[in-house]
Amino acid sequence: MQKEITIYDIAKQLELSPATVSRALNDHPAINQNTKTLVANKAMEMGYRSNMFASNLRRQRTKTIGVIVPRLDSAFMSTVLSGMEKVANESSYNLIISQSLESVTKEIANAKTMFDSRVDGLLVSLASDTDNLDHFNTFFRKGIPLILFDRVIAQKNCINIVIDNQKAGYDATIHLINQGCKRILHVTGSLKRNVYADRLRGYKLALLEHGLTGGAELERSTNLTRQDGLDLVNYIKSMAIPPDGLFIASDFCAATCITALKQSGFSVPTDIAVVGFNDDPVSLVIDPGLTTIHYPGQEMGEIAAQSLINHLNGLLRLSTTNTILLNHELVVRGSSQRVVSQSTLP
Template identity: 50%
Template sequence: MRENKDITIYDVAKALGLSPSTVSRALKNHPHISSATKKKILACASEMGYRHNKFASNLRQKRTNTIGVVVPKLKSYFMASVLSGIEKETSRNGYGLIITQSQESWEKEIVCINTLFNSSVDGLLVSLASDTENANHFKSFFNRGIPIVFFDRVMDCNGCVNVVIDNYKAGYELTSHLISRGCRKIMHLGGNMLRNVYYERFRGYRQALIDNNIEFDNKMLVVGDMSNKTGIDLVNSILKMKHRPDGIFTSNDTTGVTIILELQKAGIRVPDEIAVAGFNNEPVSQYVTPNLTTVDYPAREMGELAMKMLLNKLNDPQDQNLNTVILNHKLIIRQSSLKES
């Protein structure tokens, strides 16, 4: 009866009359092994049915070659683009991914973090939930020296790396553009101000008003969950106003498109009566008429860079360079904000 057992490097070495160490190096593509020898070993290993025992190798190296990812929600073009960039780098470097979503909940984020810790991931990539207030639930990673890179929605913590854009500058530029087109009563729609992305965009908006001698009116700031419903509710509130805004800067394109459609349903001309600008430059921004003015956010590049920074931490735990990396953004001016100035 034929014995069904796994083929080892010792079996391949015996078949070829070579040392196990030579076979091992060849299978790892070691430069000191000649290409002719590598070719012979690989052919023999394939013929004999040798399979690399990744589990045993990981045990020896005390690594799982797995990266954990926590995002607020997967149903997002922006986040899908970030994950695409992450996956590109993990595949290129021989890592697997475990992707979790907090669904914008701090409590669910804690569950995700605990699950990934118990899965023995080598490192963590995180974009925070909207209501996360502190980093206490990351202590298990900090205490074990497991590296963490935050991206997009970040927080300051000792030894962490943050990958962001300059949201303050982007908010300032977008508001300044609306002002240059004649807007003087600009409404801003943002998310939870605990998150850097929304708070910094708001700060940029407010400072642009101040620098153009326009008084900031707290009634012109609306905070919501940045869903379609938030955009609908915003327009409904505008329709009840005696003195309506002449410009709207909203912190994502989803609400921006919804706002344009709802204003048009109500007979309000965009941009002639109310100019609208969004954020992220998602494809939906060009599916509406007029096309939506927005900020181009390099999502895929952010994912690639976040993973590269994490790999740097894994390969050199003492690396203290670059706690914050800022990617370039770009103002994309389209018809939705081009009212006659």
């Protein structure tokens, strides 16, 4: 457990001042190239490692990004985080990750922790019942940048990174309509959240354009859990006229539901065609394969992190952009395909 090497040790060995060593290590223009090489070699030789704390203390920044997500244990979030980690790592930023567990209260507590940890910036996907950004006011006041992704609320001070959920909901619904569905049930999450409200809007728009009936009976707002997927089947069985199409705003819930539907004697997609959302791995496992909206989690994470870091380095002003829209894609699999033979598909 030998002692830690500091720039003072290097300075002594090289008969230079610590200031010069510091500048040399930071590639400061006022330092002679030879000196830089000398210092770099010596540092390597002595096994020097910079003390971030001293540096951060002096520089008044932390090289740390806070991330608040609703849940860590979701396939989609994992890929987002994976993307963020990659980018942050490359720019030698650290990530502090915490989860709100879908509760504003916890989200507020997390925000406070992040604030006290003095993160340089914040990447947040909102809890399902969050309906304003007041708990981030401390950040705004201090000029600490905040980027919202996926689950967002539009606001002047911060970038939103999202997909066009309305368009995605529209695409999903149109697809069902094209498969001949006349009576499409939409199962959604908390309508406080943009992602669900927008998808619902897209769904309604598609119905409207095609002169189909919607209405309260065909719109179910749930928590999109496994249990909700099971309950849904009972609901369907209780309906006077069951639906012939099902658009569920979460793959996991949709997959559970398909299984339960089949067990209740419904045939998918013949009796009921199903479309999910997210392209969770589960959609490939279920039989028939689940038609779904794919959107790039990894990329969303990368872009969010990169935008934040660029802003922190002064390479991008957040105020110029306001919303970054990523592309989504309808992935057609067996669960909805009535027109073409489905046996050729996974």
